[in-house]
Amino acid sequence: MKIDRRSFLSFVIGGAAGTALSPLPYKLTDDLSIWSQNWPWTPVPPDGEVSYVDSTCTLCPGGCGISVRKVDQRAVKVEGMKGHPINDGGLCLLGLSGLQLLYGPTRVRQPLQRMGRRGEGRWRAISWPEAISQVVAKMRELRSADNPHTVGCILESDRGTVPLLFDRFLTAYGSPNLIRTPSYQDSYELTLHVMHGVQAMAGFDLENATFVFSFGSGLIDGWGSPVRMFRAHAAWRQNNAKVIQVEPRLSNTAAKADHWIAIRPGTEAALALGMAHVIVKESLYRKEFVENNATGFSGWTDGKGQSHMGFKELVLAEYGPDKVAQITGVGADAIESLAREFARAERPLALCGRGRGMTPGSTGEFMAVHALNALVGNINRPGGIWALPEPDYVGWAELEMDDVASRGIQRGSIDGSGNSRYLFARSLLNRLPEILNAGKEYGLQMLMVHGANPCYTLPDSKTVNAAFGKIPFVVSFSSYMDETAKNSDLILPNHTYLERYEDVPAPAGLSKPFIGFTRPVVPPQFNTRHTGDVVIQLAKTMGGHIGRALPWGSYEECLKDTLKDKWRALTEEGFWHQPDFRPPAGAKAFETASQKFEFFATAIHAETKKDLDALPHYRPVEPEGDKSAYPLVLIPCDSMRLAAGFIGTPPFMIKTVEDTVLKGEQVLVEVNPETAKRLGLAEGKTAVLATPKGQITVKVHLFDGIMPDVVAMPRGLGHSAYDKYLAKKGANFNEVVGPVADPISGLDTAWGIRARLQRA
Amino acid sequence: MDAALIPKGVKRCPLNQFAIGIAIVGAVALWGVFAMLLVWIKGLNQTNMNDAYGFALWIWADLTVIALGGGAFFTGFLKYIVGKDELKNIINYAVLIGFICYSSALLILGIDIGQPLRGWFIFWHANVHSMLTEVAFCLTVYFGVLTIEFIPLILENRQIDRVPFFHNLSHNMHEIMAVFAATGAFLSFFHQGSLGGVPGVLFGRPFGFREGIFIWPWTFFLFTWSAAAVGPCFTILITKITEAVTGKKLVKPNVIDLLAKISGWMLLTYITAKIIDTWYWAAVTAPSKGFSLMDFYSGHPLYGIWILIAEILVCGVLPALILVSAKGRQNPGALLAAVILAVIGVCLNRWVMVLQVLAMPVLTFENWVMYFPSWQEVATTILPVAYGIILIALSYRYLPIFPQEQELNPVE
Amino acid sequence: MKEEGKGNNAKKFGMVIDLDKCTGCGSCMVACMAENNVPFKTDESNKLDSITWMRVYRLRNGKPFPSADICYLPRPCMHCGGVGDQGHSPCVSVCPATATDYSTETGIVSQIYTRCFGCRYCMAACPYHARYFNWWDPVWPDGMEKYLSPNVSARMRGVVEKCSFCFHRYQLAKDRAFVEGRREVKEEEYQTACTQACPAGAITFGDLNNPDHRVNQLVKPDRRHGGRPGNPHAFRLLERLQTNPKVYYISGRDWVRQAGDHYLKSEANRPGH
Ligand SMILES: Nc1nc2c(c(=O)[nH]1)N[C@H]1C(S)=C(S)[C@@H](COP(=O)(O)OP(=O)(O)OC[C@H]3O[C@@H](n4cnc5c(=O)[nH]c(N)nc54)[C@H](O)[C@@H]3O)O[C@H]1N2
């Protein structure tokens, strides 16, 4: 065959046309791309009817209102409730991540009984009746041996119907050991108790303050009700209010403050007293308040002829600016000008509670800061600190007790709170581990944990784990497989806050009475049960006077019955509040023996018999450890991006954590470049961080915002439970720190610990 | 055994020796194919690219092989359009190298995209403003042209040529080859240019961005020019390597010399333009955006000013001077050094125009980011090299690639 | 680059972020993830492959203790208009498949996931690192896909995604307006998820062309000069590149405003000079 140009061209063109006309290649190409647009393994969210359900976020003590968007029966987004008094539409990132908890892999899906060793993670699914009968059997056994006091219960809070159901159940059963998780609020309550003579919560009228002086409180790092604090911060910016942050580290709060005063860690009380010195010396205090509504300002002689030192004499003698400058590292000039500015401000407000406020603090320090408010008379006044009555809407009938119960209660609490040693403390969870390990007190045979994760959040993890090992029967009510649940013997999972009714009283730091309310946004996703119902059922099954103590048929019935007229407001608006509340002013504000504010707390003096204890004072809380072996000081740092309480950080939040905080599986600690240079450490280098409590491997992040010789470590990492998005990332600060009990209150005052950092 | 396939009048090594060689290179190619399949099946997470390095080793390899493959279009341009007839003695090899380079580039592009099955959207939903659209169109069409230029060569195989159909086809194709060569040269001017446009239009990336005329940034012209200059150098280099491997002279020195001389002048003019461009960029463009020259070269030791000196002086001016001087290019050592430097120069240029553009942060609060390719990226980048070696080996063995081979190596 | 909507009612949606109010809390990041079905992986500490349409940067002033200062800067997509707001955005102009487009109607830079073929040229073009590639298949732990919103499709592996200014919310708002017989969407009807969630009220969103909208009042954009802010405390990131972003920042701190762009040491036009 001979090919000429003509047949060549027709061959080429014909071939091309033939291929082009055949649909096969085109169809295939098109189909493949369509397939790539519809990969069956990429989910397609189903559409449906959209609705919103208003409720309350309970993931921290902030009490924010939420509006949950639903598509048919699925919750698809948590948003802030518009017009809500606390957050008005805004929401923190934990609240926004709520659905990852609801639908997350860490949910406990049914009652579980431990199979293998504790913490091994082998479980047997059991039925609710079986679970409840196991608990009841154990409780009956202890009670019949006359040991009801050996049942303990750890709760997040002791307010609201569910904690009070636990309280009532335990009391009728015969145990005095209802223990709440401590925070700076405990220290404030104690301060108000001894200086005001009231049982009250500290409220802060922050929005109206014109000069905010924070002694290390992470005002925008999670302190108080976080979203409310952000809004207050924005209001300060808008109104040109001044904010001073005193802290050894440039936290977000410090960076956003008008002035950041870098101070040696743990010396805040000295600074407060130094300022008091200047205010007193220069007569800048509000005489009207100090003279008419306060006692203990000047020294006096009591009925027995014994003379006592007054606040004035103490600060004038002991806290001159030069001396305070030496203690704190803050210049004497700065102390003087800060004091003057504070005293002259229209509505100054001093506050404390370090970082997010997860640890209480020393009594002397809280009293010292509070005394500043007293000097400027800004107590129970606009822009000041308010003593807020505790919620009193739960008014249940008097309890019946039997002999066993009365005997049990009389044994006194195991942690020493409320007894003669630590009269003022409501509970002292921080002391519990050591007491259990020492075996001196009576010990616990059974522990219930609800809304708390002590195995993670308590300082000195090693001691805590050993103590838990000494309790034969641990019951967790957690909705999530957290560290405590993982190390328990039985899990009776609660509904999450998005699946249940519950009152959420008294968000942290609010200046007005407030009750939030959660309601089921979606039906329970798993075979969980409301803890309120479980407690009622436990009581019923125990029977007798214990059953009669909790007479309701269900938790919902109990709640309606308890809230009475508030039920409607709560179900309709999602919250109940008293916007026009004003705290009692003048003499009515104080219920001390003198009916006045006490610079000299006679209640403390009655206990310890020492003048100095009764006065605001600075007594160095030396961090544990030997200075030569541990030349540095380790402090924790809190950030909104990490949940550090009983709720684990959900995946969305972990995503926002910077790579200067967490890199791969390692946590980074902040070190001043100067210190790092001396230690031969560079950015991102691995190092060993050792304290008297333990040692961990970390990476180094150089930060000019941290004081030389101080190391800061983020709180909220180092989980061993939960899911792969959270577990095994970084280290838990509590592994390397221990509690230091305040000599007066027994509360934990540790603000840090001595440490050593070495190249790994 | 395969003697019947081997062109007349030339000597080739024994088949088993050849087969062993091919097997070794083939193993490397298989490794590359394995990596390629991994990337296609598991996705681009098999690479060490990231959101800062959306472009990395592969795009560099793409730009580079296309620049090096530029020998094909430029030699074609010189032979068919300018009429430098001596170049017929090297044009086959230039076309083969070009074919290898362009097919490799397309293969790499096919691996480099996140949704290979939708790769054709670039044609279907084409955005005419995008340099990449221009690249895709020209590249694909030019690859077609190269294929057409390569086919007659295949048809010249002794056995194929016996078939009258193929013989005539080959003859006909040869006759119209000038048309394709011209088309190819035209297309190449554009896609080489549009590859230059890829970084040049990035007005959000001051390191890459260049001003220009109309829609074309200066890099558009610089890339074309440098490809035209260095492509022939690469052809010379590969020819020299082939000569070394086969132990034979394959192309007469006058042919090499002519190509080297043209290349030298191209390189000299290119590097002059490049110097002017760099000066204008450093003195006018960058400062208008708040950058000084040293801001670009003091962020990371890898991207110090040395890289600019290396690219322009050591790998640009120096080889250009060698190649334009008759003495220089007639000294075998100097010639070899010059073509190697020129090739390195264009590799460096494409590297900085892709990688340094991305390494350098634009936001003042971001840091320089470094990148190291994963083995999958390396393997898939070596794959074309292995494939190229195999194709060259096969072509050399079975096709009359070098018209002067018989004359230069008479078989007694 | 759509040509419709050149008329008077063309909108130019934009954002103003007050960096003095921003606390760096990260709510905007999470609000965005939750609103837009952004996936997550086991390890998100490599920020170079972590998808965050909104990313909060932490800026440092570079001074030693105790003069150190930090500032947070949230960075969504800037929805760059390019010179003269003609839609010559760095990314739109380079996308070979028109998978990302500029709407002259809204000023929003869209991203069509099903058309994107993953060449990542747009990422190389964007100086703000606002674009993210899906290096992995998105995987939600068993059961968690329940919270995915039908308003925004989940993206498959191999495509690029970025902040959309919550475009679906605009569509929903327009639907609502249409049902109620209105042509215009009110300022409060179209707000992005990040704006809504920001507890500090640091983000303001609206139509920059509309003098009644707060964004316009806050920055007073100069339409004749490419939208340059009239407020001396307002600035845009990399203004000098002429990307013409629609996200403005406000700060009273000189060093923060200076961090927004590059300046030669010799230049006198630096903020605070
Ligand atoms: N009211 C109102 N109506 C409109 C418009 C408007 O502006 N307002 N716009 C109109 C226009 S222009 C359009 S294009 C249409 C769009 O309308 P639709 O086609 O409804 O588009 P979407 O709602 O974006 O996506 C539809 C569904 O596809 C899912 N999906 C996303 N990606 C994939 C995938 O890869 N595979 C599969 N199988 N599913 C996927 C999404 O999750 C969603 O459930 O709406 C039109 N209707």
Ligand SMILES: Nc1nc2c(c(=O)[nH]1)N[C@H]1C(S)=C(S)[C@@H](COP(=O)(O)OP(=O)(O)OC[C@H]3O[C@@H](n4cnc5c(=O)[nH]c(N)nc54)[C@H](O)[C@@H]3O)O[C@H]1N2
């Ligand atoms: N996040 C996100 N982004 C998306 C999408 C998504 O689902 N999510 N969808 C994408 C898709 S599929 C599309 S099509 C685009 C749509 O994005 P756009 O192109 O912005 O479309 P619309 O928002 O519907 O705007 C159309 C405009 O045309 C105006 N108009 C109506 N009738 C007329 C008329 O007769 N003449 C003129 N001149 N104007 C008229 C309307 O007022 C309206 O403002 O968005 C894309 N972007």
Ligand code: SF4
């Ligand atoms: S601040 Fe607390 S209560 Fe408010 S949204 Fe966040 S976690 Fe929930």
Ligand code: SF4
């Ligand atoms: S939510 Fe608001 S305050 Fe928080 S980081 Fe984002 S912009 Fe800043």
Ligand code: SF4
């Ligand atoms: S910020 Fe980046 S992604 Fe967004 S429009 Fe500008 S260039 Fe495009």
Ligand code: SF4
């Ligand atoms: S990655 Fe997608 S959106 Fe980006 S340029 Fe390529 S095709 Fe366009």
Ligand code: SF4
């Ligand atoms: S505007 Fe919408 S998409 Fe953009 S960052 Fe905010 S929430 Fe995300």
Ligand SMILES: [Mo]
């Ligand atoms: Mo559409």
